[in-house]
Amino acid sequence: REKVEITKEQQALMKIITDAYNRHQIPQDVAKKLLQDQYSAEENFLLLTEMATSQVQVLVEFTKNIPGFLSLDREDQIALLKGSAVEAMFLRSAQVFNRKTPSGHTEVLEERIRKSGISEEFITPMFNFYKSIGELHMVQEEQALLTTVTILTPDRPYVKDQQAVERLQETILDVLRKLCVLQHPQEPQYFARLLGRLTELRTLSHYHTEMLASWRMNDHKFTPLLCEIWDVQ
Numbered sequence: 001r002e003k004v005e006i007t008k009e010q011q012a013l014m015k016i017i018t019d020a021y022n023r024h025q026i027p028q029d030v031a032k033k034l035l036q037d038q039y040s041a042e043e044n045f046l047l048l049t050e051m052a053t054s055q056v057q058v059l060v061e062f063t064k065n066i067p068g069f070l071s072l073d074r075e076d077q078i079a080l081l082k083g084s085a086v087e088a089m090f091l092r093s094a095q096v097f098n099r100k101t102p103s104g105h106t107e108v109l110e111e112r113i114r115k116s117g118i119s120e121e122f123i124t125p126m127f128n129f130y131k132s133i134g135e136l137h138m139v140q141e142e143q144a145l146l147t148t149v150t151i152l153t154p155d156r157p158y159v160k161d162q163q164a165v166e167r168l169q170e171t172i173l174d175v176l177r178k179l180c181v182l183q184h185p186q187e188p189q190y191f192a193r194l195l196g197r198l199t200e201l202r203t204l205s206h207y208h209t210e211m212l213a214s215w216r217m218n219d220h221k222f223t224p225l226l227c228e229i230w231d232v233q
């Protein structure tokens with residue numbers, strides 16, 4: 001079996017990205033609100049809007065810490081952020097959902113999200129995705145690197161210098177591949193399974209676009225930042 005070794009530079013790269021990823025979590029008060037008292041569908045929706053908005057702000061801060069990201073063409077930086085915002089949020093959501101919250105909280109969280117006015121056809125694939133991510137039992141470095149790989153997807157709409165993005169993504173993929181081999185030695189296919197989730201993530205983001213359209217019909221309001229990043233209203 002080939003000897004897999006993470007180099008010093010790759011170790012440093014992984015630490016920068018993981019620290020940046022862990023620096024931001026859902027503000028505790030917001031997460032607690034999501035777990036407390038009875039809320040109406042309207043209030044649940046507003047909570048999710050608040051959380052999703054803070055997640056976008058966190059995403060922008062996080063990408064600044066991806067080595068090489070700020071050296072990309074500025075318009076390409078925006079294109080990558082807009083193209084990956086929904087996927088990054090659902091990856092982050094899956095991690096929040098699967099975090100070992102005190103027992104019973106996951107069910108309450110699931111209940112709140114189900115009662116936030118999101119149509120059933122979207123709820124099912126969303127929770128299937130959360131559960132499929134949970135089954136992977138990713139370590140935090142894998143979560144941070146997988147989110148980075150998602151952000152550095154070269155074929156997002158309007159990206160001009162795809163090669164430059166590809167070079168950055170390949171650097172991250174190489175570290176992630178080695179980490180998977182080292183963290184899951186009994187599962188040689190683990191890395192492939194991880195990348196397979198990115199395909200599931202793309203499908204989910206297509207559902208999301210449809211979902212936004214259905215909300216607009218029911219006159220649901222989003223924050224200016226969400227409208228900007230999701231190209232709505």
Ligand SMILES: CCOC(=O)c1ccc(NC(=O)c2c3c(nn2-c2ccccc2)CCN(S(=O)(=O)c2cccs2)C3)cc1
Binds near residue numbers: 050096118
């Ligand atoms: C500061 C760092 O922020 C985080 O870490 C963070 C993590 C997860 C989330 N997630 C969510 O906001 C969220 C959403 C959904 N579920 N869900 C969720 C929350 C917790 C656990 C599991 C899932 C469905 C609908 N969308 S939506 O964007 O389409 C939307 C619908 C209506 C208005 S906005 C949002 C936010 C921040």
